[in-house]
Amino acid sequence: MILGFDIGGTKSAVALADGSGVLIARSQVPTRQDLTPESMMDRLIERARRLLAREGIPQDALIGIGLSCGGPLDPEEGIVYTPSNLPHWNAVPVKAIVEDTFRRPVRVENDANATAWAEYLLGAGQGCRHLAYLTMGTGIGAGLVLDGRLYRGRHFLAGEIGHVVLQPDGPICGCGKRGCLEALASGPAVARRAQERLPVYPESLLHRLVVHPGQLTAREVVRAAKRKDPLALQILQETGMYWGQAISYLLQILDLERVLLGTLAIHAGDLILEPARRTVRRYTWHEICHDVLILPAGLGVRAQDYAAIALWLNENRRH
Numbered sequence: 001m002i003l004g005f006d007i008g009g010t011k012s013a014v015a016l017a018d019g020s021g022v023l024i025a026r027s028q029v030p031t032r033q034d035l036t037p038e039s040m041m042d043r044l045i046e047r048a049r050r051l052l053a054r055e056g057i058p059q060d061a062l063i064g065i066g067l068s069c070g071g072p073l074d075p076e077e078g079i080v081y082t083p084s085n086l087p088h089w090n091a092v093p094v095k096a097i098v099e100d101t102f103r104r105p106v107r108v109e110n111d112a113n114a115t116a117w118a119e120y121l122l123g124a125g126q127g128c129r130h131l132a133y134l135t136m137g138t139g140i141g142a143g144l145v146l147d148g149r150l151y152r153g154r155h156f157l158a159g160e161i162g163h164v165v166l167q168p169d170g171p172i173c174g175c176g177k178r179g180c181l182e183a184l185a186s187g188p189a190v191a192r193r194a195q196e197r198l199p200v201y202p203e204s205l206l207h208r209l210v211v212h213p214g215q216l217t218a219r220e221v222v223r224a225a226k227r228k229d230p231l232a233l234q235i236l237q238e239t240g241m242y243w244g245q246a247i248s249y250l251l252q253i254l255d256l257e258r259v260l261l262g263t264l265a266i267h268a269g270d271l272i273l274e275p276a277r278r279t280v281r282r283y284t285w286h287e288i289c290h291d292v293l294i295l296p297a298g299l300g301v302r303a304q305d306y307a308a309i310a311l312w313l314n315e316n317r318r319h
């Protein structure tokens with residue numbers, strides 16, 4: 001059995017799977033930003049204990065425990081350093097906390113890497129050797145599996161593709177630079193661009209979908225685009241082109257087989273993927289991109305559960 005912890009900005013979960021990664025049970029709690037990291041960890045540990053008790057699994061039956069969380073974090077020491085979605089978490093020794101509780105080995109990984117590994121073993125990456133998985137939500141990041149191994153980089157910061165600069169004089173990014181991919185094409189950036197252009201499109205469906213202007217999110221933009229709203233379609237097309245540009249950098253450097261896109265791409269589908277693919281074909285050598293697959297991620301809403309579990313799986317699905 002494998003126990004998995006997923007710690008997200010709005011919700012967290014514990015999941016239990018068998019040794020080949022088949023999910024058996026899960027339990028979700030809202031992530032409360034008003035709690036200290038220690039009390040949030042206590043709540044999750046309590047959930048995990050109840051899950052094990054309910055399924056009749058003794059602690060000793062656990063092969064190991066996986067923990068997936070937003071970065072930056074040190075996967076070797078198992079310390080989380082102030083992720084943007086968990087601003088109060090500074091230098092939290094999550095590995096030690098969980099290890100001391102359950103007396104079982106714990107593996108910690110940032111969520112983009114862990115999900116890339118899960119997609120590689122269990123999702124849309126099965127059967128290939130070189131892939132990137134891109135998270136496309138509030139933040140943008142990538143996990144890289146190169147030659148069948150997770151690639152983390154020297155400072156565990158490989159795959160920070162949300163912060164490649166596409167427009168040197170573009171909007172300011174949360175990281176302090178200007179014109180990063182994340183500042184142009186993340187969920188909040190999509191909403192912001194739509195919001196800015198709304199006055200020029202008095203007929204747009206978005207006026208009706210959103211009662212209060214400040215509440216516009218990427219979700220409404222996708223909904224309006226599916227109903228062929230011209231403004232929403234334009235925004236998603238531009239978003240796909242930004243993503244395509246960034247993906248072309250990855251491909252031109254890493255010569256990947258597959259690129260899997262999460263979150264926004266799963267909801268918007270070809271409305272974003274098609275302009276992304278067109279841009280990739282324009283910006284990347286034909287020899288590299290003619291047979292690359294750019295697809296929505298395969299694990300869907302359970303991706304985060306699998307991400308934590310997959311840290312204890314290898315090619316043979318065994319630890």
Ligand SMILES: [Zn+2]
Nearest residue numbers: 163173175180
């Ligand atoms: Zn940035």
